[in-house]
Amino acid sequence: MNKKGLFFYVVVPIVLIVVVATFLHYPIHIQNVLTLEEAPDMLIEISVWRVLFEPILGLMLYFNRSLYGIMEIEYLLVWIFIGVILITLLKVRTLQHESKGRFILRKTFNLPVLIGLLFAVFVVMLFLPLPNNRIVNISKNEVLVTTHTHTEYSHDGLITQQKLWEWHKRNGFDALFITDHNNHAKTVEFVNKQRSGKLPISPLVMAGEEFSGTNHMSLLGLKGNFITKGMADTTIINKVHAGGGAVIINHWFDDENMSLDYYKSVGADGFEIENTATDKKYDRGMFDQIKNYCQNNGLIMNGGLDFHGYGNVCSLWNAFDIPGWDSMSAEDKEASILGIIRNGDQSKLQVLMYNDRPFYEKGNLFFRPIITVFNYFRTLNVWQVLSWAFWLVVFYTALPFIKQLKADKVISIVAILTSLFLIGLGINYFIHQRLVPGYTDVYEEYGNILVITGGILLAYSLVLSYFRLFRKA
Numbered sequence: 001m002n003k004k005g006l007f008f009y010v011v012v013p014i015v016l017i018v019v020v021a022t023f024l025h026y027p028i029h030i031q032n033v034l035t036l037e038e039a040p041d042m043l044i045e046i047s048v049w050r051v052l053f054e055p056i057l058g059l060m061l062y063f064n065r066s067l068y069g070i071m072e073i074e075y076l077l078v079w080i081f082i083g084v085i086l087i088t089l090l091k092v093r094t095l096q097h098e099s100k101g102r103f104i105l106r107k108t109f110n111l112p113v114l115i116g117l118l119f120a121v122f123v124v125m126l127f128l129p130l131p132n133n134r135i136v137n138i139s140k141n142e143v144l145v146t147t148h149t150h151t152e153y154s155h156d157g158l159i160t161q162q163k164l165w166e167w168h169k170r171n172g173f174d175a176l177f178i179t180d181h182n183n184h185a186k187t188v189e190f191v192n193k194q195r196s197g198k199l200p201i202s203p204l205v206m207a208g209e210e211f212s213g214t215n216h217m218s219l220l221g222l223k224g225n226f227i228t229k230g231m232a233d234t235t236i237i238n239k240v241h242a243g244g245g246a247v248i249i250n251h252w253f254d255d256e257n258m259s260l261d262y263y264k265s266v267g268a269d270g271f272e273i274e275n276t277a278t279d280k281k282y283d284r285g286m287f288d289q290i291k292n293y294c295q296n297n298g299l300i301m302n303g304g305l306d307f308h309g310y311g312n313v314c315s316l317w318n319a320f321d322i323p324g325w326d327s328m329s330a331e332d333k334e335a336s337i338l339g340i341i342r343n344g345d346q347s348k349l350q351v352l353m354y355n356d357r358p359f360y361e362k363g364n365l366f367f368r369p370i371i372t373v374f375n376y377f378r379t380l381n382v383w384q385v386l387s388w389a390f391w392l393v394v395f396y397t398a399l400p401f402i403k404q405l406k407a408d409k410v411i412s413i414v415a416i417l418t419s420l421f422l423i424g425l426g427i428n429y430f431i432h433q434r435l436v437p438g439y440t441d442v443y444e445e446y447g448n449i450l451v452i453t454g455g456i457l458l459a460y461s462l463v464l465s466y467f468r469l470f471r472k473a
Contacts, residue, residue: 005396005399006396009392009395009396009399010389010392010393010396013388013392014385014388014389014392017377017380017385017388017389018385020374020377020378021377021378021379021380021381021384021385024378025378025379026356026357026358026375026378026379027379028044028133028354028355028356028379029044029355030042030043030044030135030317030352030353030354030355031352031353031354031355032350032351032352033273033274033303033351033352033353034273034291034301034346034350034351039319039350039352041137041138041139041140041142042135042136042137042138042139042317042319042352043135043136043138044133044134044135044136044354045133045134045135045136046133046381046383046384047131047132047133047134049131050130050131050132050133051383051384051387052387053387054380054384054387054388054391055387055388055391057130057131058376058380058384058387059373059376060124060125060130061130061131061132061133061313062356062372062375062376062379063076063125063369063372064125064130064312064313065312065313065315065354065356065357066312066368066372067279067280067281067357067359067360067362068279068280068362068365068368069280069311069312070126070311071365072365072368072369072372073122073125073126074122075365075366075368075369076369076372077118077121077122078366079369079370080118081114081115081118084114088104088107091103092104106408109464110408110411112457112460113411113412113415113457113460113461113464116415116418116419116453116456116457116460116461117414117415117418119422119453120418120421120422123422123425123450126310126311127158127310127425127446129167130313132170132171132313132314133313133354134170134171134172135171135172135314135317135352135354136172137172137174137319139319140323141321141322141323141324141325142319142320142321142322142350143174143175143319143320143322143325144172144173144174144175144317144318144319144352145173145174145175145176145177145317145318145319145320145337146168146173146175146176146177146305146307146317146318147177147179147208147218147220147248147302147303147304147305147318147341148177148179148208148210148218148248148250148272148275148304148305148306149164149168149176149177149178149179149305149306149307149308150178150179150180150181150210150306150307150308150309151164151178151180151186151187151309152309152432152436152439152440152443153180153183153186153187153436153439153440154180154181154183154210154308154439154440155181155439155440155441155442156181156308156440156441156442157180157308157309157439157440157442158308158309158310158429158440158442158443158446159307159308159309159310160432161178161186161187161190163309164176164178164307164309165199165203165205167307167314168203169202169203171314172317173203173317174202174203174204174325175203175204175205175206175333175334175337176203176204176205176206177206177207177208177218177220177221178190178205178206178207178208179208179209179210179218179219179220180209180210181209181210181212182209182210182211182212182228182229183209183439184207184208184209184219184222184225185225186439187205187207187208187209187222188207188222188223188224188225190205191205191206191207194330195330201330204330204333204334206220206221206334206337207221207222207223208220208221208222209222209228210250211228211236213231213232213233213236214233214257214258214262215249215250215252215255215257215258215263216249216250216251217233217236217237217247217248217249217250217268218247218248218250218304219236219240219245219247220240220245220246220247220248220337220338220341221240221243221244221245221246221334221338222240222243222245223243223244224243226239233263233266234266234267237266237267237268238267241267241342244335244338245338246269246338246341246342247267247268247269248268248269248270248271248272248300248302248304248341249263249268249270249271249272250272250275250304250306251272251275251277251278251304251306252271252272252290253278253282253283253286253287253290254275254278254282260289260290260293264297264299268299269299269300269341269342269344270294270299270300270301270302270341270344271290271293271294271299271300271301271302272301272302272303272304273287273290273291273294273301273302273303273351274303274304274316274351274353275303275304275306276303276304276305276306276307276312276315276316277304277305277306277307277308277311277312278306279362280312280315280353281359281360281362294344294346295346298344299344300340300341300344300345300346300349301346301349301351302318302341302349302351303316303317303318303351303352303353304316305317308442314354315353315354316351316352316353316354317352317353318349318350318351318352319349319350319351319352320336320337320340320348320349321340321347321348321349321350322336322337322340322348356375356379357372357375357379358375408468409465409468409469412461412464412465412468412469413465415457415460415461415464416458416461416462416465418454418457419454419455419457419458419461420454420458421454422450422451422453422454422457423450423451423454423455423458425450426446426447426448426449426450426451426454427447427451428447429443429444429446429447429450430443430444430447430451433447
């Protein structure tokens with residue numbers, strides 16, 4: 001091995017990673033949103049698959065957990081695009097056996113392919129399940145519950161009921177309410193399926209609905225069918241309460257359609273204090289406003305996971321203090337959860353969030369990916385650092401072989417495979433759309449985007465491959 005290459009490609013990166021991970025370490029932990037204290041009975045389990053492929057999966061998962069996730073991922077891809085352009089321009093200066101104009105022309109033809117590949121990376125991060133870090137609940141009485149989540153029976157849902165249940169099981173939940181938009185009949189069917197023994201009882205599924213009144217509201221604990229369209233807030237809330245259910249005002253901080261006093265007056269049981277489908281850290285002044293109001297008026301505060309089958313990985317849990325959970329019937333479990341919400345007993349409900357980076361404001365997110373990469377290395381443990389060291393050695397060992405490859409030809413082939421992946425995923429969404437007609441809109445919307453983008457990339461890549469693989473340029 002070339003000692004100089006070994007030093008710069010392996011030794012220097014490993015030393016920098018070790019220094020950052022050791023002396024500037026940021027410990028990952030589960031934090032109580034309301035007290036900002038670490039939850040001592042909630043641990044983090046890191047997937048073996050993630051550790052094995054840490055340089056790829058670790059970075060993807062870390063960006064997925066960003067406070068302003070989608071925007072930061074988009075800016076990350078912009079930075080990668082800029083980086084490739086800069087590296088290409090620097091290489092132009094060192095050319096000896098090829099004209100600079102010809103080289104620039106060849107690389108220019110690669111730019112549409114690069115954009116297509118970056119789009120595919122975005123799709124993988126946004127839509128495919130990655131081996132997520134998992135919460136481990138070692139508490140005596142706390143159970144982890146979702147009170148706000150969606151399936152393909154919502155107009156904006158992109159996941160089946162079965163897959164949603166499996167997702168919650170993987171992420172350590174004991175129970176979940178499905179709160180599809182203005183529809184709960186399909187959820188009741190799924191609940192009955194579980195209660196009749198056709199689905200394991202854990203995590204427990206309960207019926208809810210997200211009602212679009214003056215503000216979105218989670219109607220929890222629904223048992224039968226009733227019409228919500230066009231009804232007043234007070235009418236709906238009274239009807240839910242009459243059936244033993246509870247009502248939470250969802251992400252009020254997004255629109256502030258009516259005052260906090262208004263929702264207290266119409267009988268709401270509480271407010272979401274965090275929601276991970278929106279910015280994870282909205283204005284902290286408004287956060288304090290909601291928190292103080294709920295504490296002064298005996299209203300509950302909870303966290304809205306608001307999962308739709310895509311977007312950020314799991315980073316929020318509601319921990320209910322319910323002794324004897326495992327020995328309870330399904331009906332008693334649901335009644336215990338609803339009782340805590342209805343009584344406004346915050347001492348029995350903790351809102352927990354995954355904390356793996358210092359807090360920051362939304363401003364100037366364009367440069368945030370650079371800081372995020374630095375913070376990522378701060379969170380690594382020994383095994384993750386060893387994984388980085390291993391793959392750096394593998395990369396350096398394979399470098400002579402990589403340099404012998406015809407990069408332009410490889411790019412063309414990878415582009416074809418990527419385009420087929422995008423088209424295949426899009427067709428899969430079209431098939432799902434036909435299975436749930438009249439419910440979700442996003443299968444068709446995203447299917448069109450994927451098929452059109454994949455089709456354009458495929459056509460371009462085939463033409464490029466024809467000239468690069470079968471004809472002399």
